[in-house]
Amino acid sequence: MVNCTTPPFMFTRRAPLGAILVIGLSAALAPGQTQQPRGVTLADAVPGRRTALVIGNNGYPAMPLKNAVNDARAMAAALQKYGFAVDLATDVTFKELNKRIDRFIGQLPGGDVAMVYYAGHGVQIENENYLVPVDFNAQDEADAKYEAYSASRVVDRLAGSGARLSIVVLDACRNNPFRSSRSGTRGLAPMETGEGTLVAFATAPNRTADDNPGGVNGLFTTYLLDAMDDASLSVEQVFSRARQRVYEASNRKQVPWLVSSVIGEFHFRGAAAANDAPKPAPAPPAPSAAPRNPRVFAPGSSGMILSFIKPDKARDFEMVIGRVKDALARTQNPVRRQQAATWKVFRGVEPAVRNNVLYVFMIDPAAASAEYSETQILTEAFPSEVQALYQTYAAAFDGGQNIVTLQPLASMAGKPRFAVTPPPAAAASNARTFSSDAGLVLNFIKPDKTADFEAVVRKLQQGLAASDDLTRRAQAGGWKVFRCPDPAPNGILYVFAMDPVVKGADYTVSTMLTSFFPNEAQALWKQYAEAYTSGQNWVNLTLVADFGR
CATH class of the missing domain: 3.30.70 (Alpha-Beta Plaits)
Incomplete structure (x- = not known):
């Protein structure tokens, strides 16, 4: 449930194209965002103990919270039910926070499933996230780094502990309670994971979460606890279910975020959770086959x-x-x-x-x-x-x-009217072109503007279908538009897939609209441009393998 803060001394950094790709897609992918496979695979009954450190902070003198301690106690009770040995701490000072984390990680033998859950205030400083103790009293950037605990340090220490699976849950993404006249970016920063680690946030990077003041628990933890109790859900499915419920309950304003490098399945409620106490890890058998990693797409997608x-x-x-x-x-x-x-x-x-x-x-x-x-x-x-x-x-x-x-939205070709791709037309100096075999364009659209965006896409489809220009017809032949049904943190993801591309041909939408609909182009372009939450990502692709040939 907590409050995630960005101090007035926050500095922002631009992410490179690749980072934007990762950040833009991860939550939409339920995500989660699987990252970095490792050489071991989790099964329902993971060898080793289940251990958890659960922290909830309400008692901040300047801006107390209502539900963080409730969230921590509810999470601790649920984890104990699932076979975790839980260390619960509430309203901890900086000294106590360090002590608890040191003791918890120091007692982790290899093979454990280790979980750290934190509910309380958090701050983002220079793209680094910090957990804020109740005695936090920093006045500037230099002090803040020494009066709060780095979330990345928690993740790194868990990765070095030998734990088989590390789960870090940060319900710490409210608005900035320490804001002054120099305001900064809200929310927590995106994080990377090491091998075998899953990190979950109550909301997307640089966004704030619903404090749910009318409830007993915060919005994110409420739906997370509910999903954890479903024995059929793997750990990543648990967070995916919680994300969907929070997204709906917050009227599409809050999208929990997941970064994961876990391959295989772990269930909170499963064979291991049925045991009253953790059991020592048996000697792992030599694997006889590669782990299974099922990916099943919905019918018609x-x-x-x-x-x-x-x-x-x-x-x-x-x-x-x-x-x-x-x-x-x-x-x-x-x-x-x-x-x-x-x-x-x-x-x-x-x-x-x-x-x-x-x-x-x-x-x-x-x-x-x-x-x-x-x-x-x-x-x-x-x-x-x-x-x-x-x-x-x-x-x-x-x-x-x-x-x-991906759900198919439009095929620009309609019925193909050509057999051979013609030579490309000369491209303008500011044209958007591809130089490879295929291409992707990733578009992040405001949830309340999807109808406007799709209307322009269909108008573009009509123009390409009616065009007598051989280059345009060739472009249309390999151009499809898809919509991702899962919400992304920075909008609804639409994918333009061009396979094959017409190398050197101009794929600029505004140029096409002007050519096809000169009297409507200005209004159509305004409608199209205003639908975006941010710019597009263009990716040139070279064919490596066609499994059908």
């Missing part, structure tokens, strides 16, 4: 999977992708053959965040109820090689995968 790969591991990644293609080429399974027919892999031309290489799996359309798991496909085809292949595959990741369900 398409899918997009973004993978961020270390530059020096790109060749290894593509080798494994080649083996997946081999497996699909030889299969007699009709479902696998249906999957292969519409599944392509592309490599981004531009470097992604931290100079990683972006790979995009485009699945259009998705096979209904089919499992899009590279490791499961390899297990079926190459059981004797799968362990080595999976290790090579997992070691290539640095920044993880985002899995996005």
Whole structure:
């Protein structure tokens, strides 16, 4: 439930294109945002203990909170029910906060499931998040860093503890109670995770959350506790369910945020939660096959999977992708053959965040109820090689995968009226062009402006369908528009997918509207531009593999 603050000395930084990609997609992907696969996989009954540190702070002299302690007590009770050994602390000073975190992490043996839940005020300082103790009294930036506890330090220390799974929940995203005449960005900053770590926020980066003053618990924790009690939900599904409920309950104003590097499944309520007390970890058996990572897209939808790969591991990644293609080429399974027919892999031309290489799996359309798991496909085809292949595959990741369900909105081509792509027309100096095999444009649209945006897209579709210009017709032939059904923190995600592109041709929407509808172009462009929450992300893609050929 808490209050997340940004002090008056906040400094903001621009994110590079790759970072914008990650930040823009992560919450929409329920997200969550899976990041950075690791070499071990979680099962329902994870070996090792379940331990949790739960902190709730209400008693801030300058701006007390109502529900943070209630949230912490409710979370502690739920975790105890699920088999966690819980250390509960309320209204902690800076000294006590350090003591509790040191003791908790110092007692973690390898193989544990470790969870830290914090409800209270938080501050963002130079893109770094801090947990605020009740005796916080900083007057400037320098003091604040030494009177609050870095959230990144909590995550880093958990990653170094040997815990098999680390879960950090920060219900600390209210408006800035320490605001002065020099106001800064509200909310907490985005964070990256290490291997085997999941970090959840009550709301999206740089946004504020509903304090729910009329309730016993904060809005986020209320729906999180409810989702945790569903034994059928994995940990990532729990946060996805909570995100959807909070989004609806807040009238689409609050979107909880998730960053995850977990592969496999962990359930709060499951075999391990049924035990009255944690049990020591048994010796882990040697894995006989790669872990299963089911990805099932809704009927009638398409899918997009973004993978961020270390530059020096790109060749290894593509080798494994080649083996997946081999497996699909030889299969007699009709479902696998249906999957292969519409599944392509592309490599981004531009470097992604931290100079990683972006790979995009485009699945259009998705096979209904089919499992899009590279490791499961390899297990079926190459059981004797799968362990080595999976290790090579997992070691290539640095920044993880985002899995996005896409609902088809429009195919610009309609019925194709050409067989051969004509040569591209000369592009203007300010034209938006692609120089590769395919392209993506990511558009983040205001929730209350989606109808306006879609109306302009359909108008553009009409113009392309009626055009006699061979270049425009060629562009239309490979251009589809999708909408992501899951809410994103910075708007509703719409994806323009161009496959193939017309290299060098101008894809600028305003230019097309002016050409097709000269009398309406100004009004249409105004309607289109005002629908955006922020700019577009343009990505050049090179084809790596077409699993259907």
